[in-house]
Amino acid sequence: MIKVENLTKKYAGQTAIRDLNFEVGQGEIMGFLGPNGAGKTTTMRILASFLPATSGRASIAGFDVFEQSLQARAHLGYMPENVPLYNDMRVNEYLNYRAALKSIPHRRVSERVGDVRELCGLREVENKLIRALSKGFRQRVGLADALLAEPDLLILDEPTIGLDPNQIRQVRELIKNLGRQHTILLSTHILPEVEMTCSRVIIINKGRIEACDTPENLLGRIRTAGGVTLEARVGGDDAPTQLRKIAGVRDVSESEDDGWKNLSLRVESGTDVRAEVFRLARDRNWEVRELTARRATLEDVFVEITHSDEAS
Amino acid sequence: MRKFYTLLSREVSSYFYSPIAYIVLFFFLFVSGADFYFQISFMNQRPVQYSVQEAFFNSVFFWFAFVLIFPLITMRTFAEEFKLGTIEPLMTAPVRDWQVVLAKFFGAMMFYIVLWVPTLIYFAIFQYITHQTAAGSFGAYWGSYLMLLLLGMFYISIGCFASVLTRNQIIAAVISFCAITLHFFSGLITFIVTEVSSTMRQVLGYFSALEQMATLSRGEIDTRPIVLYLSLTILMLGLTYQAFQSRKWKL
Numbered sequence: 001m002i003k004v005e006n007l008t009k010k011y012a013g014q015t016a017i018r019d020l021n022f023e024v025g026q027g028e029i030m031g032f033l034g035p036n037g038a039g040k041t042t043t044m045r046i047l048a049s050f051l052p053a054t055s056g057r058a059s060i061a062g063f064d065v066f067e068q069s070l071q072a073r074a075h076l077g078y079m080p081e082n083v084p085l086y087n088d089m090r091v092n093e094y095l096n097y098r099a100a101l102k103s104i105p106h107r108r109v110s111e112r113v114g115d116v117r118e119l120c121g122l123r124e125v126e127n128k129l130i131r132a133l134s135k136g137f138r139q140r141v142g143l144a145d146a147l148l149a150e151p152d153l154l155i156l157d158e159p160t161i162g163l164d165p166n167q168i169r170q171v172r173e174l175i176k177n178l179g180r181q182h183t184i185l186l187s188t189h190i191l192p193e194v195e196m197t198c199s200r201v202i203i204i205n206k207g208r209i210e211a212c213d214t215p216e217n218l219l220g221r222i223r224t225a226g227g228v229t230l231e232a233r234v235g236g237d238d239a240p241t242q243l244r245k246i247a248g249v250r251d252v253s254e255s256e257d258d259g260w261k262n263l264s265l266r267v268e269s270g271t272d273v274r275a276e277v278f279r280l281a282r283d284r285n286w287e288v289r290e291l292t293a294r295r296a297t298l299e300d301v302f303v304e305i306t307h308s309d310e311a312s
Numbered sequence: 313m314r315k316f317y318t319l320l321s322r323e324v325s326s327y328f329y330s331p332i333a334y335i336v337l338f339f340f341l342f343v344s345g346a347d348f349y350f351q352i353s354f355m356n357q358r359p360v361q362y363s364v365q366e367a368f369f370n371s372v373f374f375w376f377a378f379v380l381i382f383p384l385i386t387m388r389t390f391a392e393e394f395k396l397g398t399i400e401p402l403m404t405a406p407v408r409d410w411q412v413v414l415a416k417f418f419g420a421m422m423f424y425i426v427l428w429v430p431t432l433i434y435f436a437i438f439q440y441i442t443h444q445t446a447a448g449s450f451g452a453y454w455g456s457y458l459m460l461l462l463l464g465m466f467y468i469s470i471g472c473f474a475s476v477l478t479r480n481q482i483i484a485a486v487i488s489f490c491a492i493t494l495h496f497f498s499g500l501i502t503f504i505v506t507e508v509s510s511t512m513r514q515v516l517g518y519f520s521a522l523e524q525m526a527t528l529s530r531g532e533i534d535t536r537p538i539v540l541y542l543s544l545t546i547l548m549l550g551l552t553y554q555a556f557q558s559r560k561w562k563l
Contacts, residue, residue, distance in 0.1 A: 048404040052560045066560075073406040080404070084397030086322075088329035100318040101405045145401065 001026050001153050001183040002047065007056035009042050016042040017207040019056070024200075026152075029179040031198035031215075032187040033298075035306050039207040040187040041081055044157050047185070048078040061152055074103070077151035077182075081158050083142035087131035091122055091141055094130060095148065102149040116144040119174070135162045143171070147178070154178065156186040160193065172197055191298040201298070203305050210305045218301045228265040230277055231257075231290035239263055242284070246276045260289065316411050323389075323419025333423065336384050340377055340427050347373035348434045364438060364446035369456045369529040370522070379492050382464075383485035385423055386471025389416040390556065394479035409557045413472070417549060420468045428460060451531030459528040462541035463521055467492050469548035476555045496521055 002024040009016045017039035024030045034040050045051040047058055049069040058065045063072040086094060095113045104112050117123055120140040125133060130141065139159065146154055159175070160168045168190065176197050178184060188194060194201055195215050203211040203218075211218055232239070239261055240252040248271035255262045267273050274293055281288050327333045351367040354360075360367070368374065393399040402412065435446045435453070467488075474488035475481075499520025517523050524537040 045400075048400075050400055050404050050559075070406050070408065073404060076404070078401070078404040080397065080400040082397065084400055086326070086398055087396075088326060097318060097322055098401075098405065101315055101402075101407055103315065103406065142401075 001028070002030075002058070002060055002185060004043075004047075004058045005056055007043070007046065007058055008054050009039075009046060009051065010054045015207055017204075020204075020207075020209055022202055022209060022212055024183060024185055026183055027179070028200060029175070029184045029186070029198045031194035031201040032185060032204065033189075033191070033194060033201060033302060034187075034204035038204045038306075040204060041157055043204070044078075044155050044185070044187065045080075047155055048076060048080075049073055074149075075152045077146035077149065077154045079142045079146040079154075079156045079159060081161075083138050085130045085138060085141060087129070089130055090127055091130060091133070092117075092126045094141065095144060098145050099148050104149055112148055112150070116147045119147065120144040121170070136164065136167045139163060139167075139171070143174070150181075152183060154182050154184045154186075156184065158187055158189070160188060160190055168193070191302060195298045203302060205306045211301070215298055218298065219296050227267060227294045227296075228274055228277060229290060229292050229294060230263040230265065230281070230288065231260055232263070232281060233259060233287040234261050234284070235286070237284055237286070239286075242280060243277065246273050246280065247271075248273050248276075315407050316415055319407065319411060319415035320419055320422075323415050324422050327385075327419070327423045330388075332384060332388070336381055337427060340381055341430055343373060343377035344431055345434070347371050347377075348431075352438070363452065363530075365435070365452045365456060366526070366529045368434070368446075369459075370526055375496070375522075378463075379467075379489070379496055381424075381427065382467040382471050382492055383474075383489040385420050386468055386475055386488060387481045387485040388475070389420060389472050390476040391479055391481045391484045395481070410553055413476075413549060413553045413556055417469060417472055417552075420472065421465065424464045424468060425461075428457070449531045451533065452529055455528035455531050455533050456525070458533065459525050459537065462537060463525075465545040466541045466548070469545045469552065470495075473548050473552045473555065476552050495519070499523060 002022075004020050004022050007020040008018055020039075020043060032040050032043070042051065046053050047060065047065055049065045049072055052066055060072040061075040063069075063075070065072045089097065092113065095117065096109060099109045099113055117126060120143050122137070122140055122144055125137050130138065133141065139162065143156070143159060146156065156175075160171050163171060172193055175184060175186065179197070179199075186198075198215065200212070200214050201218060202209055230243075240254055240263065243249055243252045243263060243265060248268045249265050250268060251266040253264050255264075265273065265277070272293065274291060277291060278288075280286075281291075348368055350373070351371060352364065355364065355367065390399075393402065403409075438444075438446045470491050471484075471488040474491065475484040477487065478484050498516060499522045501516055518536065518540070524534070527534055528537070
């Protein structure tokens, strides 16, 4: 559905994205992650034919976004960052206007507008001026607009930014449902959201793709896949040194909470050291009140990938 | 074509959503009404060599209002879209650049025409009260309103071009105001500088909106200004189109 080859974009003396290569297949929900200024919005704008690339190619549904931009745009529903809208229009009026721009046949306009209004929960504000809408409703108007023409591909630039937790949950559900019929490329900062909705993830940093895989594979790949937390009374023992001797433990940090030692272990991926830790505690007569394994999250992956680069 | 009409109707209605439209309408009606009133009271005092029509369209009052309205009408066309970022959803919809440029131009033209409609009533009132036509002939009406249309097209295309260059409406207004007054008053040079050769005077005369208006409002329909302003308008719209799609240049 999306095919990107050696895509590079330079702004006056600065390279925003460098040599991107990726593909998004039909029906995939692709998450696009990266720190601010990594080039997410630039990439999405190029895909939406809003900006030209300096070099390289990109196509949507087989149409080059630069050479055959009109056909490419006809297959696309795009929701820009911060959702710019005409403040002087009413919600219904705006959706009707957009429907006509997107060449939805006359007889289907009211049906489509009604559908997206229902889907995005806009019924209660349909006759309100857009200027009077809250951030959450503006966001939903933007989403409704992107969905209007039933595009094969949705590109959503931070669809949940500025929403409250309930709204985020609603939008997440919506995106998950949409993923059944549409291909979706979405960028976001909210990592649990990606884990829950996306079938694949691209992590981009400083204009380069650092990783592109399923969330599960990414979690398996990182060196510190997770950790173990141990809370115990260890007496006079030097607990960190002893714990470090266990195979698979990479690092131990400790803190104290009125007599209880809180030991946090970082372990190699794919190893479970809890049994070893228990045996050690039993042998040393430590009084244990907590022993838990912490699963790695996408956040760990994100921090590791984008940070290791910064350090180097 | 449907996309163009959709864009055009959005442009026209957006004028009437904003308070600026009503301010411009009020200001313009006030100035043109005052102009008409003063011209007629002046004519009441002494005999003159020209018709009401000629007097109305060639007074200082009229020209003052005239050059001011264009920046007000056109400053927001593109600059506002850039400022609000609405250009992004607009241009990522399947519409062509020239459709947007032409919709904005014709949208401004429609508003400009609406501005002039009430002035027709002045002449109707004049006729109703005095039982005399305000102009020498119907040609005078055709001529003066044709000139208004031509000059309006050219100045609106200048305004659109100024607006596409910036995201700041004030800057757009200043650029178009300067360009319009510069063109407009170039015709006055022959009055200020008397030491010009007759060829120079003639050349400037071709571009002088004042002289063209004087001719056309007498009812002499000259084809030279028609060609001049149509081609200048096309030129300015071409430049506007180029500047608008320059965001797609691969630099």
